[in-house]
Amino acid sequence: MPRVALTPEAADVLRGLRADHGDLMFHQSGGCCDGSAPMCYLAGEFRTGSSDVHLGDLAVDEFVIPVWMSAAQFEYWSHTHLTIDVVPGRGSGFSLEAPLGVRFLVRSRLLTDEEL
């Protein structure tokens, strides 16, 4: 059951980031300031472990981008489907897209009974 998806606009940004940097990953953040937002890193830059949940993979052309979240956070998020979008913005921890003047953003909807 897919839990994550991507808007076409976000996919375009990811194509550019992959061309510039290489393989990518997302880790959904919590907490203050730039928190509650998806962080995009070079694959492997952020070390995931047993305290993380692999939410799914985003396919952009022939490459895939895994999306992760801390397991504790997932307990509160598990009933929602996440679509990664992009908006004009600035700043995002160490996420790769910030210098482009854009910011990844999660849009959510409730999972349906069938999806659950």
Place this chain on the structure above:
Amino acid sequence: MAKYAAPGQPGSVVTYRDRYDHFIGGEYVPPAKGQYFANPTPVTGENFTEIARGTSEDVDRALDAAHGASRAWGRTSVAERANVLNKIADRIEANLEMLAVAETWDNGKAVRETLAADLPLAVDHFRYFAGALRAQEGGISQIDEDLVAYHLHEPLGVVAQIIPWNFPILMAVWKLAPALAAGNAVVLKPAEQTPASIHVLMELIADLIPPGVLNIVNGFGVEAGKPLASSRRIAKVAFTGETTTGRLIMQYASENIIPVTLELGGKSPNVFFSDVASQRDAFYDKALEGFTMFALNQGEVCTCPSRALIQSDIYDGFMGDAVERTRAIKQGHPLDTETMMGAQASNDQLEKILSYIDIGRQEGARVLTGGERADLGGELSGGYYVTPTIFEGDNKMRIFQEEIFGPVVSVTQFSDYDDAMKTANDTLYGLGAGVWSRDGSVAYRAGRDIQAGRVWVNNYHAYPAHAAFGGYKQSGIGRENHKMMLDHYQQTKNLLVSYSPNALGFF
């Protein structure tokens, strides 16, 4: 005065430069790669200055300057360092209006708050750490008749500080004052959303600080923050922000085996017991204001009381009054001293808040007031404004569990004390909390039972120096705002001295 002129306009108390470079080694130096980024004011969305786009080359240069200065700075007398801090405080105080307007223009918050809170607290913070440093003592422990342990404080050396955008000057000062007092040299990276006001401060105090002791490298997290936080040439990193970056910074720190202090936010419960409403008096009025504190700084506070828990038997009446109080919040031009709530700090922050209002509605939470972007008209139409929003729902909903960092409070009821504590502690975070009761015993027990580093009892959002501030659970590591923060920026040197003339007899 009703409204300050905007920076750059005739009569303004502050003028921003067209461009800011990095401040390294006591002077402004352009970025190695020659790139800059535009900086808009959240008030109107218009760009007002451009900022150096730092890279690892600039970070290295700043670290060179810091290492060049740290040894001499660390060996100054405590009186000398305390005097520098006091002079900085005096200088800020003498220019408080200018800095307050600069801060409002960069961040979007109401000037009422920068005048009454951000800048006065910054002044006091420098003075507090000047005093704390003078009064700090090491220790002497007599192990036995002939063996004495001397414990002395030594600076760490060169430390990295990554500053958030919600209180650009005050959060920098929270980190700078103890670090400088303890004798460290600093490389500081401001948030890229609010990179300008710190330079107004820096230019104001540059002559008071020896070159290289305080260096500012601007830029994006991935381009400037990461090379700084992962550098092998820092002795510590301090960060305020969110959990994923916090983990990444700990990961870098683990590679270099250096300490971190982290402040990573919260989802703070504000608990109102039924005796709050037993009388309609000054205390009841104070409690209603305490509820409304979720709108302070547009909700962009790590300790925003973003979950209000109200005892069921007073719920309807209390919420009626609370909604009325919230609707009385005056939104308007942030430079107008009558304005209570200004602009969100950035467009992406605005978008994120709106996305949470959307999921809140989808999850079935009821909007009691607000719930939309605010168009304040005229030049403010391009700015980032949200109406103060009250949701009524259930603690399992995402709007009760995630830090929205906007003027949004999620409200629910509790039946009794145990129910209140269960809901209050049902969160990943533990930074702040509020407890309101006329019964001192109940308030004390609740304050102890809530798993948070700061519990305000019968008040909220006070941040005096000398009251430790920091998180339990996933809200971070370390305590700011208190003399114990000196320890976070110091090594402990133990000299273990034998006064015995005799060999042990082992060999």
